[in-house]
Amino acid sequence: MAIDSDEIRSGADELLDAGAHDRLDAMRHSTAHVMAAAVLELFPGAKLGIGPAIRDGFYYDFDLPRPLNPADLEAVEERMRAQVVGDLPFERSELDREAALAMLAEQGQDYKVEIIRDLPPKASETVSFYRHGEFIDLCRGPHLETTGRLGPFKLLSSAGAYWRGDEKRPMLQRIYGTVWETQDDLDRYVWRLEEAKKRDHRKLGRDLDLFTFHPESPAAPFWHPRGMALFRALEDWSRQVRREGGFHEVRTPSLVRKELWEQSGHWELYQDNMFVLDDYGHPSGAKPMNCPQEILIYKTRLRSYRDLPMRFSDYSVLMRKEVTGALSGMFRVRQLIQDDSHVFCREDQIGDEIDLALRLVRRQYEPFGMAPRFKLATRPEKRLGSDEFWDMAEGKLGDALEANGVPYEVDPGGATFYAPKIDVFIDDALGREWQLPTIQLDYQLPQRFDLEYRAADGGFERPVIIHYAIYGSFERFTGILVEHYAGAFPLWLAPLQVMVVPIADRHVQYASRVCDALAAAGLRAEVDDRSERMQAKVRDAQEQKVPVMLVVGDRDQEAGAVSPRLRTGESSQGIPLAELVEELRGRAERRELWPYAD
Numbered sequence: 135m136a137i138d139s140d141e142i143r144s145g146a147d148e149l150l151d152a153g154a155h156d157r158l159d160a161m162r163h164s165t166a167h168v169m170a171a172a173v174l175e176l177f178p179g180a181k182l183g184i185g186p187a188i189r190d191g192f193y194y195d196f197d198l199p200r201p202l203n204p205a206d207l208e209a210v211e212e213r214m215r216a217q218v219v220g221d222l223p224f225e226r227s228e229l230d231r232e233a234a235l236a237m238l239a240e241q242g243q244d245y246k247v248e249i250i251r252d253l254p255p256k257a258s259e260t261v262s263f264y265r266h267g268e269f270i271d272l273c274r275g276p277h278l279e280t281t282g283r284l285g286p287f288k289l290l291s292s293a294g295a296y297w298r299g300d301e302k303r304p305m306l307q308r309i310y311g312t313v314w315e316t317q318d319d320l321d322r323y324v325w326r327l328e329e330a331k332k333r334d335h336r337k338l339g340r341d342l343d344l345f346t347f348h349p350e351s352p353a354a355p356f357w358h359p360r361g362m363a364l365f366r367a368l369e370d371w372s373r374q375v376r377r378e379g380g381f382h383e384v385r386t387p388s389l390v391r392k393e394l395w396e397q398s399g400h401w402e403l404y405q406d407n408m409f410v411l412d413d414y415g416h417p418s419g420a421k422p423m424n425c426p427q428e429i430l431i432y433k434t435r436l437r438s439y440r441d442l443p444m445r446f447s448d449y450s451v452l453m454r455k456e457v458t459g460a461l462s463g464m465f466r467v468r469q470l471i472q473d474d475s476h477v478f479c480r481e482d483q484i485g486d487e488i489d490l491a492l493r494l495v496r497r498q499y500e501p502f503g504m505a506p507r508f509k510l511a512t513r514p515e516k517r518l519g520s521d522e523f524w525d526m527a528e529g530k531l532g533d534a535l536e537a538n539g540v541p542y543e544v545d546p547g548g549a550t551f552y553a554p555k556i557d558v559f560i561d562d563a564l565g566r567e568w569q570l571p572t573i574q575l576d577y578q579l580p581q582r583f584d585l586e587y588r589a590a591d592g593g594f595e596r597p598v599i600i601h602y603a604i605y606g607s608f609e610r611f612t613g614i615l616v617e618h619y620a621g622a623f624p625l626w627l628a629p630l631q632v633m634v635v636p637i638a639d640r641h642v643q644y645a646s647r648v649c650d651a652l653a654a655a656g657l658r659a660e661v662d663d664r665s666e667r668m669q670a671k672v673r674d675a676q677e678q679k680v681p682v683m684l685v686v687g688d689r690d691q692e693a694g695a696v697s698p699r700l701r702t703g704e705s706s707q708g709i710p711l712a713e714l715v716e717e718l719r720g721r722a723e724r725r726e727l728w729p730y731a732d
C-alpha cells in the first residue's frame with residue numbers, strides 16, 4: 135500500500151534529537167541561552183519554558199507579563215550583542231535532584247521544576263546546568279566555549295505558544311531566532327525566508343487567479359479557469375509520458391464498499407483517514423487510493439504470462455480525511471488527483487519495470503528544470519519475508535538505479551515492512567528539499583487478493599505490483615511549482631501564455647485576429663481590449679506574469695506583424711505574425727524552459 139507522505143521536509147520546526155548535535159546545533163542552542171539571559175534582563179522574573187535548537191535556528195519560550203512587539207525583539211538583540219562582546223564562558227555544573235529542584239523553586243522557575251519532576255528518577259539523580267555570566271539554565275548541553283564564539287544571529291519573530299502544546303496550560307511567548315557560521319549564510323537564509331513569503335502559493339494562487347480555498351469545503355482547492363489551464367498542461371504532459379511508457383489509462387469509482395477495503399487492509403490500517411459513509415445500509419469509504427479498485431480490473435479475466443506487464447494509469451479523484459485547520463494550502467488537501475501508476479508484472483520483470491519507472495520519473499521532471507534525486511530504502515528490523523527475498527528485491531532496485539546512472543543514497547532500514555522502495559526528492563529554487571512519491575514494490579496486495587497469472591508451464595504464479603506516482607498529487611505539485619517559479623511559469627505551463635495588447639481602439643480588431651491565430655496553434659491567448667494606456671496594459675500583464683506580450687499598432691497592422699515583449703524584458707518589433715506563432719508553438723510543444731529570467 136503506497137501511502138505517500140505529504141510532508142514538506144524543509145522549514146519544519148523539527149526538534150533535533152540529543153545525539154545529532156554538531157557545532158552549528160551547539161551554537162544555535164547557545165544563542166538560545168544568550169537570548170534567554172537578555173529576556174531576563176528586560177523582564178526580571180520571567181519564567182523560562184524550553185529553548186531548543188531547531189532546523190535552521192532556535193527558539194525559547196517565556197512566560198511574560200505581556201506579548202512582545204518588534205521593538206522588544208530589537209532590545210533583546212541589543213542585549214545579546216553585549217553578551218557576545220563580553221565573551222563569557224559557558225560553564226557546566228551538576229546538582230543532585232533535590233538541590234536542583236530547590237534552586238529552581240527559589241528562582242520561581244516553575245516550568246523547569248516541572249521538567250525535572252517529569253524526568254524518570256533514575257535519569258535525574260543529578261542534573262546538569264550551564265551558566266554564562268549571571269544566567270544559569272537547566273541544560274543537557276553541549277554548548278560553545280564562550281558567548282564570543284556565536285556566529286551572526288537574528289531574531290525573527292515571536293508568537294504565542296501553549297506550555298507543552300496544551301491549550302489548558304499557560305500561553306507562553308515563543309521567540310524564534312536564527313544563527314549561522316558566517317554573515318553570508320545568515321543573509322542567504324534571511325533572503326530565503328523573505329522570498330518564501332513572497333512566493334507563498336496560497337497568496338500567489340489568489341493573486342494570479344489560479345485557485346482559492348473556502349471554509350465551506352475545508353482543505354480542498356477550488357480551481358479557477360487559469361488554474362485549470364495549468365492543471366491541464368501538467369496532466370497532458372503526464373499522460374504523454376505514461377503513453378510513452380506503455381501505460382493504459384483506467385478510471386475507477388470513488389465510493390467503494392467496506393468489503394474491498396477490508397480485503398486490502400485499508401479498513402484496518404487507514405480507516406481514520408477515510409471518509410466513511412452509509413450507502414443504504416452498506417458501509418462504504420471514499421477512496422484514498424486507487425490500487426484495490428485496479429486489482430478488480432486485473433481479476434476480471436484470467437491473465438497469462440504473455441499479458442504481463444500490465445501498466446495502468448489512473449487520474450481519479452481521491453479523498454483523504456486530513457485534519458483541517460492546518461494552514462498548509464495545497465500541501466495538505468482532502469481531495470486530490472494523482473498521476474497514479476500501477477504495474478502488474480512477473481517477478482522476472484521487476485528489474486525492467488523499475489528501470490522504466492526511473493526513466494519516466496526523470497523524463498517527466500526534465501521540462502521543469504528539476505533533477506530528481508533518489509534514495510533506496512532497504513530492509514527494516516521488523517519485516518515480513520526471508521533474507522533471500524530482501525536480497526533479491528533490494529538487488530533489483532539497486533541494479534535499476536545503477537543502470538540509470540543516477541546518483542542515489544541508501545536509506546538503511548527505511549523500507550516499509552513488506553518490501554524495499556525508492557524515494558524521490560527534488561530541490562526547488564530556494565534550495566528546499568521536497569519528497570515526491572515513492573516507487574514501491576508490493577507483494578502484499580497480490581497475496582491479499584490472491585492474484586495470479588497462467589505461467590508458461592501451464593501452472594499459476596502470483597504477479598507483483600509496483601505502485602508509483604510521479605508528480606504525486608497535482609495539488610501539492612502545483613503548490614511546489616507556484617513557489618519554485620514564483621508564479622512566473624515557463625511558456626508551456628503558463629495558464630495565459632500570450633496577452634495581445636492593442637495600442638489604440640482602432641487596433642482591437644487586428645489584435646483579435648492575432649489572438650485567433652495563436653489559439654488555432656493551440657496557444658492560450660487573450661486580448662486586453664480595455665481603454666487603458668498601452669504601458670498600463672503591459673504592466674498589468676507583467677504583474678500577472680504572462681510570458682509573452684504582443685503589442686500591436688499601426689505598423690504591425692499594416693504589415694501583418696506583431697511586436698513581442700517578453701516577461702523577462704527583451705523585446706523586438708515587426709515580427710511577421712505567422713513566424714512568431716510558429717516559434718511560440720514550437721517552444722510550447724518542446725516544453726522549453728523559456729522565457730527564463732536567470
Ligand SMILES: [Zn+2]
Binds near residue numbers: 271
Ligand atoms: Zn542549554
Ligand SMILES: [Zn+2]
Binds near residue numbers: 135136424476601602
Ligand atoms: Zn497504489
